[in-house]
Amino acid sequence: MIQSLGDSSASHKGKAIIEGLLQSIESMTFGFNYLNKWAWEHSSVQFRSELSMLIKPESGFHSNASNLAVAQLGEYTVEKMAMKYEGLCPSLWGLVMMVLNIKGASH
Numbered sequence: 001m002i003q004s005l006g007d008s009s010a011s012h013k014g015k016a017i018i019e020g021l022l023q024s025i026e027s028m029t030f031g032f033n034y035l036n037k038w039a040w041e042h043s044s045v046q047f048r049s050e051l052s053m054l055i056k057p058e059s060g061f062h063s064n065a066s067n068l069a070v071a072q073l074g075e076y077t078v079e080k081m082a083m084k085y086e087g088l089c090p091s092l093w094g095l096v097m098m099v100l101n102i103k104g105a106s107h
Contacts, residue, residue: 043091046092047092047095050090
């Protein structure tokens with residue numbers, strides 16, 4: 001991999017340092033991949049948990065359109081729904097907001 005620069009002690013030390021750096025990079029890559037896997041697994045559990053809260057009838061998002069009164073329709077606003085989503089699913093809400101803001105953040 002590394003061409004020999006002679007038999008000097010300095011070139012052996014240099015080669016050992018480079019080999020050590022390469023091993024460190026390999027270890028960091030393994031650690032980074034492990035960290036990514038852990039983060040994805042943890043996030044998935046969190047998102048599933050929040051979604052399960054959202055689909056429960058107690059969340060208030062279950063209604064039958066045939067049973068709604070006209071006055072009740074006025075109570076539904078996007079802002080109220082957003083606040084409720086954010087309260088029930090803060091992690092998932094943050095992910096959705098991040099995805100929606102990607103284009104704005106990249107410019």
